[in-house]
Amino acid sequence: MNVAQTTDMTPETLFSPANLWQSWLDVEVALAHAQADLGIIPDWAAEGIAAVANVETLGLEALEAEAARSHAPINALTRVVAARAGPAGAYVHWGATTQNVMQTGRLLLMRRAQGALRAHLAGAVDCLAGLADSHAATPMMGRTNRRHALPISFGFKVAGWIEELDRAADRIVGMEKRVFVLPFGGAVGAMHAFEGRGRAISRRMEQDLNLGALLVPGRAVNDLFADYVVQLALLATTFERIATELYALMSEEIGEIAEVQGAGTVGSSTMPHKVNPKLVVHVMAMAADLRAAAAPAMQGALTLHEGDAAANHLVVRVLDRVCPLAWTLARAFETLCKTVRPLPDRMLVNLSDSPAYAASERLMMLLAPILGHIQAHDILQQMLADAPPSRDALAARVVALPALRGAISADAVTEALDTRTYLGESERIALEAAIFGRDLAARLRAGVSGAQEPQEGRTGNEAVAEIGAESGIGAGAG
Template identity: 35%
Template sequence: MNTLSLIDSPFFGASFTDPEMRSIFDSGAFIRRCVETEVALARAQARLGMIPAEAGLGIANAANHHQFDLERLRRETEIVGYPILPIVEQLADAAGQAGRYLHWGATTQDIMDTATVLQVRAALDRIDRQLTETMGALRELAKAHRATPMAGRTHLQHALPITFGYKAAVWLSALERHRERLAQMRPRVLVVQFSGASGTLASLDDRGLAVQEELARILELATPAITWHSSRDGMAEAVQLLALICGSLAKLAFDTSIMMATELGEVSEPYVRHRGASSTMPQKRNPISCELIIAAAKLVRQHAGLMLDAMVHDFERATGPWHLEWAAVPEAFALTAGALSQAHFLLSGLEVHQERMRANLDVSRGLIVAEAVMMALAPITGRQTAHDLVYAGCCRALETEQSLFEVLAGTPEVAAHLGLKRLHELTEPTNYLGSAQEMIDRVLGGAKAGQPADRA
């Protein structure tokens, strides 16, 4: 089948999303969610005595058995501009006399919005599970490499020593916050949309709110305080969260791809024959999962911006902004699911080359812990003097290609105050890890800022 979209491509689609998320948002799923909403509305109105009970049953029975003419649906949607009227016409015909009561008091956006909310609920469940899986892989890395020393880098240069477990725990902490945001967001997003033509439910007299509440109860959604069909912050928030998740995944993917550089060689993506291979260079093992995650993050970021534009609805029903959501919402969820799948694959099988981490840590011959010497010397000489002495030592070490220990051991102003044994301890990178391991324990224990870690 010929396709236009990256997500639907038979070549690239499987790399950018996952089958479950695809099934949540495909065109057939959307039709089913629209029908589910129509059936729930008929049930609600039948319970409240607004339509005959047998009409509600008839509509439900028709929905269970009717096979839509998709070509007719496509053709009529093109004419109408929306799929709801064509869906209602086919389903009403299938329901016979009961069809007279289908779509009672509703408008197109009521059905489409509620159908989308049902899709988003299932999609958030999927994202939540994927976050949990990815976080599990990061937890294992943080535990396994709690004490694996490596160079911490700022501005792409050696800064101070860290451990690889610390790096993994930093990545993990971001996903922990996103999972918390997801839970907090649900009540604001998973809200029924049923409000009629201008949002006042006028066609249902004084029973409109009762229908809205019963519809929400049947669909297990929240009831809004007031109509939200032209106030789109909830949908926009959902996509902003997806962009945040992808941003954090892209950060770890970018770190990993740089660490895979030949000159560093500190990690490798999981080995699968020919994965990351070059068509011309046999030695290549490219960071394919990292590249896919970074690309997905950029695409989702564009959808997040699009959703901010989609918030600007004119009056009580917009002329165009709503349509932006039809692309941004399903594609953002699809791409985020794909990024999480790639991240889980990457992290659960990541090859960590501890010997290269140690070699890279030592490449500066102790300069990476110059701060440790300076801070030990500062109480004796004063901080600025200590800084100047160690800075001068660092310059000489670079010029002479000696280790920092060798240079400072021959610097009386330093060696006399600290002694050679202490100086040797200070210039060993693994002695200057600060609170990195305790921070890892706090993250793994589920502690938040200002709270003690669970030591049980």
């Protein structure tokens, strides 16, 4: 077994004891092969180590029992491998130190989670691209400062989400070259035990484990883990912002978005009429939790000298929470995007609720060549200040303005105030975003290594049940 080849890994099992032990064994095998290639240890010793470096072969109970006795997991691993590998066991962990192995193993598991996260992000972006495409011209009210602003299309709104997710994807992919590097430099990072061949050993291990290089592979380089967590926290911020907006659009008063939850979903144990949003609030809660991890991760980067156990323990605690959480969050966000149902009829009703002023900017620009921009603005603002008139009444008042001298007809004013046709370049932007989003999803998938494919065809009920089982989604019902 090799953690890079394991196919059944999940957020819940990512840092399971078996996977952690196996990741450390994989590092020991890479070290042995690198040293055998350089003639530092015999070839037969590397092969003997590799032959037994499997949790199933060694026995998880044996590894954990030895670790419980020594309070030193890698020392325990070395002893159990040595006992099982015969003469080859004398060469295991040759010149390495505990943190080299534990940190590198954890990076291998983090990279597995990263691949899955990218796959789920690709699935979410694909879904949003479909919404941007199909609703490129679906009119709705744009809102600024929680007030009606100008009409847009729903596809335009989704286009903004796609572009924001692209920036988030750029950050999490960009940090991979900084984070997934080999921190393997011996006791203090200067490769003392390798007799001048430390760099050569590292190069071979980097190739074997598919990790980048560090000039100073020390034990105090926790800033790379802080980088990892901060980028995930920013991704969570984007997820949360989109989910929060969806949640607001699901409110009774707006009602422009619904979750497709499937028949039989219960919203409240006391109010039979209620079917509460389920998935969106779960995403919001998880995203807030992940955002909060940025501060302790940065605290863990404040290491002292060439090694700092206190900082390292803090970093491990943060990573143990953040990696599975980020994976689960990305999966839940993809599911949310698949269950979002726009309600165009309700969007049109809300758009019609303010017929006199939602397109007032277009009317102002119609008047501006005759009255000047400032005067046109002030006249309309005054007309709309107290009790906004109906569209026809406003048109009549505008046409009667002496300063216009009959230059603009009532039909032209009425047409200018039609909110359904004043969408700016929403449709073009949405259609371009749909193309861009599908390309982004393809690029994310192209970089995925060993990630599980998102599950297709799940119903809303199945999605709710899965997420509910993970975190008690029923909490707060009603």
